[in-house]
Amino acid sequence: MTETQTPVEAVGTARPTLLEARDLHVGFPSRGRRARAVDGVDLAIGEGEIVALVGESGCGKTTLARTLLGLERPTSGSVLYGGTALEYGSKALKAYRREVQLVLQDPMGSLNPRQTVYEAVAEGPRIHGLPGEQEVVASALSRAGLRPPERFFLRYPHELSGGQRQRVVIAGALALEPKVLIADEPVASLDASVRGEILALLLRLRDELGLSALVVTHDLGLAWNIADRVAVMYLGRIVESGPVEQVLTAPRHPYTQALLSVLPESPERVVLTGEPPDPTRIPGGCRFHARCQVLASGRAAEAGVDGRCRAEPLAVLPAVPTAQAACHYAAAVD
């Protein structure tokens, strides 16, 4: 094994796993080649746990999220919910959707401009034939912070602010009383001032309803704000994961270190250059080696791992809650 593990001081309550990706691969044909968008991922989301999935654009976050939702079928590997492998028949998927709901980025894009708030939120309950539609809608809206809910029933998306629209999208997901929310960049298109409100809502839903969430983002501040655990993705793989405090204050993978270093307040920046990574051309050895600042600066050579960086692939990180990094250098210097 090449990954390294450090025990966490306070793992606290080890949460039973609710949703899990096991050795997941998702590929697409792309310009005559194959894009390995998700290229070997083990990831577990515990009951009542908020996990942030971070990484730069194109690294495979949305593909992984969509696969967890059953919207994309894995090329190999599996998705498990409550310990049972996901089935892809339409009935099984429909039942699954009640448990695991998607919250999309860009509320303007995901709401139908000609549909009232009521209609938008009632759509899910109708498909699933839930009784007491009006109460279901009202309670979902008020849980999403739109109170009193009746005041919003007949409004159209263009009559709402960006933050309110995002709340409607969240209410639509809550209406089915899911166990897990998968939120793809839930605040990326929102103003700074509204952002905190929506994040606070996600935290409150966890505290009050015990919801689990996978939050997909490239915003490390968001992870710091709401997540228990963070998984850092690079070119289809999780390269570092663990409790937020540990990974974000003492990152061990050079890629995580670079991501943190470019935050406005950090002292020394490592701005990665080079073309954005291409999932149709995943490099051999460590998939990050062509852009790795630790390798480029000679530190990997000093630790005697530079040869392995270029030639020896890292093993897939297992789905454990403790901190771990897929890096030859991190393993050698710890």
Add this chain to the structure above:
Amino acid sequence: MALLELDDVSVTYRIAAGEVPAVRGVSLTLDAGTALGVAGESGSGKSTLAMALLRLLPRDARVGGRILLDGEDVLAMKWGRLRAVRWAEASIVFQGAQHGLNPVQRIGDQIAEPLLVHGLAKPDSARGRVAELLEQVGLPAWRARSYPHELSGGQRQRIMIAMALACSPRLIIADEPTTALDVMVQAQVLTLIKELLAERGISLIMISHDLSVLADVCDRLAVMYAGRVVEHGPSREVFHDPKHPYSAALAAAFPTVGDPVSRLAPKGLGGDPPDPMDLPPGCSFHPRCPVALDVCPTLDVELWPAGPERRAACVHVRPEKAEPAETTLEVS
């Protein structure tokens, strides 16, 4: 010396439903070779102000006040002069404009176009100039032959900057140049902007709703709310020690990773942005203000002095109310 001076600038859009006062009396100064950040939430009037500077607003917009570029009144310029100014002296990188690149024209031709149109290059020398511009924004010369869809979002944003640089302007106005880019690409674009500022003495007005980004790049910062500047001052000070509760809310919205205060405690600002056609009386921030006083709904707020080179439009900085030790604002 001031490159740009705004004196009581206002912009009102006339629409069927009435008048939208989008910018309401903004006075600001930009010294040559410096960078000014303009922050504020969506709808606060940032883009309207930016477009007013070069008279790029639609016809239904009425502009008041004075805008002096190098001492020359922009609002009084003849059309021909204005066109020359737009290319040679000041250029805008628009919000979301990287999606506006012509999809069927090669990048190089798009960059060369203004050069040829304005007679700044002959067809045979344009190619060299394009290569030079691409190099300045950190792209290889062969990229001139690419089409927009072959580039990433960050690369397209670099192209927009290259186009803004094409006619060697002295002032660049960048409207949300990094919003919607991911962190690493944002860092690349910001590094590029900072290099251009340092090496070429260009002046910059940068618009964003992310105070941390503005504080990083700009010397001074102006925070807008409901069409007005509610605070301005040196950028680090405004970011780290905001005097207006709205600036404080913006500053707190993006947490510092590692700061225990913000761990599992996202900070936002309740309430909705004001409707410009129906602004609250007194301080227009009062319905959302966590530290509002009884007088706020009837108070005539102005930009009062709030420390050296600083101003804020909040009753808490009025000299007669100020306490010997400054109170820090907490917004939750």
